[in-house]
Amino acid sequence: MALPALFGSGGRKGGNLGAGSQAISGQTLAAHPHLSSAAAGPASPGARSRRNDLIRSASLRLALVYAVLFMLSAIVFMSFIWWATVGLLEREVDAAIVADARALSERWADGGLPALADSIRQRVASNVDDDALYLMVAPGGATIAGNLAAWPDGVTRSDVTYQLRISRDGLRSLAEVEAFALPGGFKLLVGRDVHARVILKRLLTDTLLWAMLMVGGLGLSGALIVRSLFRRMVRNVAQTTRAIASGDLTQRVPLSGSGDEFDRVAETINHMLDRIARLMDGVRQVSNAIAHDLRTPITRARTRLEDAALHATSTEEMQAAIERAVADLDGVTAVFEALLRIAEIEAGARRSAFAELELSALLDDLAELYGAVAEERGLTLELTPSEPIPIFGDRPLLQQAVANLLDNALKFSRPGGTVFLGAVRDGGWARITVADGGIGMAPAELSRASERFFRAESARSTPGSGLGLSLVQAVAQLHGGQFLLENRGEGAPGLVATLVLKAERPPARIADRMEAPSSVPHPDETVPPLHSPP
Amino acid sequence: MRILLVEDDQTVRGFVAKGLKEAGHVVDQADNGKDGLFLAVSESFDTIILDRMLPGGIDGLHLLETIRAQNNRTPVLVLSALSQVDDRVAGLKAGGDDYLTKPFAFSELLARIEALGRRGKGETGPATRLVVADLEMDLLSRQVKRGGQKIDLQPREFRLLEYLMRHAGQVVTRTMLLEGVWDYHFDPQTNVIDVHVSRLRQKIDKPFPVALIHTIRNAGYMLRDE
Numbered sequence: 001m002a003l004p005a006l007f008g009s010g011g012r013k014g015g016n017l018g019a020g021s022q023a024i025s026g027q028t029l030a031a032h033p034h035l036s037s038a039a040a041g042p043a044s045p046g047a048r049s050r051r052n053d054l055i056r057s058a059s060l061r062l063a064l065v066y067a068v069l070f071m072l073s074a075i076v077f078m079s080f081i082w083w084a085t086v087g088l089l090e091r092e093v094d095a096a097i098v099a100d101a102r103a104l105s106e107r108w109a110d111g112g113l114p115a116l117a118d119s120i121r122q123r124v125a126s127n128v129d130d131d132a133l134y135l136m137v138a139p140g141g142a143t144i145a146g147n148l149a150a151w152p153d154g155v156t157r158s159d160v161t162y163q164l165r166i167s168r169d170g171l172r173s174l175a176e177v178e179a180f181a182l183p184g185g186f187k188l189l190v191g192r193d194v195h196a197r198v199i200l201k202r203l204l205t206d207t208l209l210w211a212m213l214m215v216g217g218l219g220l221s222g223a224l225i226v227r228s229l230f231r232r233m234v235r236n237v238a239q240t241t242r243a244i245a246s247g248d249l250t251q252r253v254p255l256s257g258s259g260d261e262f263d264r265v266a267e268t269i270n271h272m273l274d275r276i277a278r279l280m281d282g283v284r285q286v287s288n289a290i291a292h293d294l295r296t297p298i299t300r301a302r303t304r305l306e307d308a309a310l311h312a313t314s315t316e317e318m319q320a321a322i323e324r325a326v327a328d329l330d331g332v333t334a335v336f337e338a339l340l341r342i343a344e345i346e347a348g349a350r351r352s353a354f355a356e357l358e359l360s361a362l363l364d365d366l367a368e369l370y371g372a373v374a375e376e377r378g379l380t381l382e383l384t385p386s387e388p389i390p391i392f393g394d395r396p397l398l399q400q401a402v403a404n405l406l407d408n409a410l411k412f413s414r415p416g417g418t419v420f421l422g423a424v425r426d427g428g429w430a431r432i433t434v435a436d437g438g439i440g441m442a443p444a445e446l447s448r449a450s451e452r453f454f455r456a457e458s459a460r461s462t463p464g465s466g467l468g469l470s471l472v473q474a475v476a477q478l479h480g481g482q483f484l485l486e487n488r489g490e491g492a493p494g495l496v497a498t499l500v501l502k503a504e505r506p507p508a509r510i511a512d513r514m515e516a517p518s519s520v521p522h523p524d525e526t527v528p529p530l531h532s533p534p
Numbered sequence: 535m536r537i538l539l540v541e542d543d544q545t546v547r548g549f550v551a552k553g554l555k556e557a558g559h560v561v562d563q564a565d566n567g568k569d570g571l572f573l574a575v576s577e578s579f580d581t582i583i584l585d586r587m588l589p590g591g592i593d594g595l596h597l598l599e600t601i602r603a604q605n606n607r608t609p610v611l612v613l614s615a616l617s618q619v620d621d622r623v624a625g626l627k628a629g630g631d632d633y634l635t636k637p638f639a640f641s642e643l644l645a646r647i648e649a650l651g652r653r654g655k656g657e658t659g660p661a662t663r664l665v666v667a668d669l670e671m672d673l674l675s676r677q678v679k680r681g682g683q684k685i686d687l688q689p690r691e692f693r694l695l696e697y698l699m700r701h702a703g704q705v706v707t708r709t710m711l712l713e714g715v716w717d718y719h720f721d722p723q724t725n726v727i728d729v730h731v732s733r734l735r736q737k738i739d740k741p742f743p744v745a746l747i748h749t750i751r752n753a754g755y756m757l758r759d760e
Binding site: 323326329330333334337340344352353365368369370372373376396399400403404407410411464468 | 617618619620635637639690716718719720721722723724725726729730732733752
């Protein structure tokens with residue numbers, strides 16, 4: 001029957017599961033080296049680790065899952081074939097026997113014993129296939145009618161279907177029979193010769209077994225193919241990352257060009273690597289710059305001190321050298337402070353200091369502070385008055401950023417020049433503009449101006465660290481804005497520095513923010529294009 | 535003034551103590567947090583200079599919080615190599631009155647300590663009138679007179695002079711002025727403070743025979759009656 005076959009395969013499946021659970025326990029053991037060595041006994045460490053690698057291999061797991069699924073579906077499919085052929089034949093035989101028995105019992109009811117015997121003889125004679133078996137015996141055991149030689153041994157109960165080996169006309173055969181007790185001690189046997197069916201069953205079983213073997217082979221080879229495909233795809237990523245881990249940042253994961261999931265992962269990894277490479281470049285540049293910009297004043301201070309120690313002839317000379325050296329070291333400290341500040345801002349740590357503030361008042365104060373300086377240098381600082389511009393930001397940082405811009409503008413202005421300071425509201429953005437009529441910058445230098453330690457050729461002779469605009473840039477980014485630097489153009493010399501900041505949010509959103517002070521605006525909106533400066 | 539100096543670096547401690555003694559102060563020293571805390575709670579000081587990172591299990595902020603919890607109001611200047619803005623905020627939040635980042639100029643430290651010491655003594659009620667020599671400032675009518683002669687000042691010049699007069703006889707550094715008068719906490723690259731002080735001088739000192747605002751070399755300014 002079909003059911004045992006199903007159970008049989010279920011048993012095999014259970015075996016597979018068992019193997020799987022063993023594999024898992026092997027893995028847990030491997031996590032504890034002592035336990036694992038105790039369990040593995042004398043096996044060499046190499047062999048053990050290879051086995052663990054196999055167990056841990058995702059490609060092997062994938063292949064196994066593939067093979068098991070493939071075989072399970074094949075088993076289900078074959079079970080259905082079995083049920084639809086052999087099972088159907090068996091059910092038909094059972095039904096035929098029952099129908100025969102019912103017809104015969106009707107004959108018995110109609111005409112008694114002789115009618116039944118007649119009917120049996122008739123049926124035996126008219127049975128073309130010669131597969132119907134009948135036997136009616138008297139209470140003594142004598143045959144009354146039928147095509148079986150004698151009542152078979154062991155057939156006693158009337159509620160069971162028996163499978164018997166019988167011998168008919170010198171041929172051994174298999175039969176399925178049912179016995180019926182008739183009144184008066186007579187017994188009736190109705191059955192079918194199932195020899196042909198047994199041959200068919202055997203044939204089918206053989207075929208299915210062979211098919212199973214082939215399916216198993218196909219499943220395994222499919223699993224191997226899946227595994228090698230998987231490994232090839234992962235190997236690319238692994239090779240690239242390994243090369244990068246060992247220092248070769250130029251490596252990239254090759255793309256297959258098909259745009260599939262693996263390509264997308266590879267693209268993401270490549271993007272990440274590009275970014276890392278850029279960051280590393282930045283760090284390298286900065287550390288080179290630090291090495292240079294800090295080494296120079298330190299060297300100078302050291303030289304001064306050593307020179308004074310060796311050659312100073314008077315206390316005054318010594319004191320002067322020491323004072324100059326201290327000033328040099330103060331310069332080093334200032335550079336450090338600026339670098340740390342920029343790093344702190346870029347890390348976004350200062351977001352916690354954000355508060356509501358009014359921009360035009362802030363500029364008023366700064367204009368007042370720097371107006372005096374401008375005046376002393378024979379320059380004019382002109383503040384363009386504006387409506388109040390409420391924004392959400394970090395007051396000290398904005399002050400410092402604008403101060404840096406003013407410092408620069410005043411530093412590079414020509415005598416008698418004018419520095420313009422102003423702020424305008426432009427939709428959701430606030431623009432602070434500092435414009436000077438100074439020496440300006442070469443176009444190639446403009447884009448690099450906010451790099452750390454960058455100093456334009458024309459500015460080399462003036463004091464400064466090359467960090468001022470880096471800080472402005474960092475402050476702009478912290479406020480979700482942008483820092484733009486351009487020449488005034490149209491024949492007029494000078495620079496226009498624009499600090500674009502995100503203006504205050506709509507009132508409803510402010511109320512939200514007040515309830516949850518930790519929520520901070522993110523620079524998710526894009527900055528509008530720059531309008532021509534005033 | 536009697537000053538408690540808690541600092542673990544021997545060079546810095548020796549240097550600061552020597553400088554403070556030269557300036558006429560009495561200095562008690564501790565090189566770890568435990569001794570510092572013991573001294574701070576068992577004796578009375580006019581000012582405490584406190585390093586933030588200290589050995590001995592009790593760091594500067596911990597010490598500060600402990601004495602503040604005991605209602606000890608001694609002015610404390612926190613000295614630290616931690617220069618980030620958040621560190622500064624943490625130092626002031628823990629009860630510090632001032633925060634100075636290492637490395638520092640001794641003149642800056644001294645000026646700040648003396649300003650703190652005066653604050654600790656407590657000005658007797660809110661003054662309405664400040665007087666230094668023949669210079670008078672009426673804080674209510676916002677009028678300034680020198681030798682009976684009225685001087686017109688811009689609002690910022692008024693605040694600058696007020697700060698100098700409140701710290702008369704003390705050195706005030708440029709950073710102190712930037713923080714105290716303008717409330718700016720950054721280092722301008724240009725000499726903005728010098729320019730403003732020189733403008734104030736034009737109005738306060740220039741027309742008069744005796745100068746009151748003095749430049750202290752390598753330190754800052756001082757308003758004093760000569």
